[in-house]
Amino acid sequence: MTGDDEDRRAGRRPRILKAVGLTLAGALVAGCAAAGWAYWHLNSNIKSVDINSALGDDRPAKPTPTPTASASASASQEAPLPTEAVNILVLGSDSRSGEENEALGGGSSAGARSDTAMVVHIDAGRTTATVVSIPRDTLVTRPSCPLESGGATAVAYGSMFNSAYAVGGPVCAVKTVESITNVRMDHYIEIDFSGFAKLVNALGGVTVTTDEDIDDDDSHLHLKAGTHHLDGKQALALARTRHGIGDGSDLGRIGLQQKLVKALLEQISSAGLLTSPAKLYSVADAVTGSLTTDTGLDSLSELTSLGESLKGLAADDVKTVTMPVVTAPSNPNRVVAKEPAASELWESLR
Template identity: 80%
Template sequence: MTGDNTNGDDGRRAGRRSGVLKAAGLTLAGALVLGIAAAGWAYWHLNSNIKSVDINGALGDNRPPKAMTTPTPSGTASASPLPSGSLNILVLGSDTRSGEENQALGGGDSEGARSDTAMVVHLDAGRTRATVVSIPRDTLVTRPSCPTSSGGSTRESYGAMFNSAYSVGGAVCAVKTVESITGVRMDHYIEIDFAGFAGLVDALGGVTVTTDQDIDDVDSHLKLEAGTHELNGTQALALARTRHGIGDGSDLGRIGLQQTLVKALLERISATNLLSDPTELYSVADAVTTSLTTDTGLDSLGELMELGESLRGLSADEVTTVTMPVVPAPSDPNRVVAEEPEARELWESLR
């Protein structure tokens, strides 16, 4: 007697399909869990990289007023509204030798740290234009009394070099000194060291810069012929530190090179679609945050991403770089002082 086993075969096939679907479902669920865990770890790692200083808490209310915010027109709504006011950010490049990598890049061990680079970055209310004002490190200023971490304060100093503020009082004194000489409120503070800058350039795949003169600096160990060059992180850092191999060997020549690098970095970032490549985005973010110190208003990955998102439409062509007007100091030809009234008018234009 021949039996009909069609239902049995169908049952076995249905069972196999069910098993395959169940296995696929478990695999996808496992991959999702691992992906979420990896994303969570990456966020925690990047967030924990960032160091911060409570500038507002240390300086209190005795500061220049904040920039006025731009009111939102009535009846308008947007899922991603434009920023409501201009921002001024003090960006410092620290020459700290803390850590083996900074010692290697900086040329050996050295106690303390100075603000090797100081730029006031002014972002307009719509984040469509920016002005970057470099303050020469050799500028003689009146350094105000600054609070210290131990609860005391530093002494006011006349005719002090600008970059000494960071040396004696860290980020807090650097911000207070900048606000004192400019009358402009610093809404945020960002500091990056040697290793962080070099790492950022490498993570972006290098930067392209053009120099109009040969460079041969025995201190920064950089040799470049005039022309266009693709620089890696170490070379870009050397360019940012070069001063004796160009012009009259003063800090003003170095500032010109640093401003060229700022434009080159913006152009490279604009040309690199980081959002389409999570691996590259993570590499860049890790390089930046590892060596970053901010004020407490920017000390989370979310806050930094929000600032970065607001700058997506800002191109290098819309960034103006200038240097605070200075003249040789009467007391020392190797130092400079603010040129008036030009310097005052520059800061008033930002206010």
């Protein structure tokens, strides 16, 4: 190799390094821009309701935080765990109109209903959780609820539990749950039909074992007893099935919903979301795009913080139960809280 060749190569090196540097810098900027856009998009997906302002102080008291062994652990932990339990009212609804919801059996926004209601109690150490299903056919005293348009609804006696959402939306749903349980709901989360189906699809489906044949023309689900891997539409149909199992009551549907909750938790833990940014984004987009929360959970950072605090919680640590009920004396197709068992259950969650 001649001296001239070496000089020419030496002269090209800075230009090549500069080109590589500019390319990497461009990719980094593009990556940061994409990440920034993704965060903005996911954050703007979330809709919220200011339940605290609407209900004011006329609510069950918040429990006093008590230090736990986990919270007082060494300062070397990444972040201390919360020092108080948290109760979240989770509703599954057909409240949003649109082609996707209609195709999945959803109603219009004018006919909003809460088809699924669960109180999720997470202990102070974030090591166990209890999910309590409230049958939609439960007869309750629905309290007076403030309306967004002004004024308030009248107190209603012997009303179906899910009528609270229909007449007063999330605010009335929360107030009614607090009224019948005397447990303060720290947060509210609502997911609609299409969002639930998208979540299951984004996770790659969900595997559920049924104990009996399901033959329900209303939910369009027909399954033999056994283990099945369901897509989003099938999983939603399973969550809505009631006429094709047992006595056709809401209690049979709740049993299927609780199986589905456990199966989803197991699927999320095994989906490898942290090692697949594309799948993680797809799941996050599916969830946030169909989510309504209270203002305490209406940002990606707040939802992420809640999720981070639950990373040690396994599916086996989650207990699913149904509020104890008996057939209503006034209507064989309705139920009422069974006392004192129901009150004892709610007492254990305060």
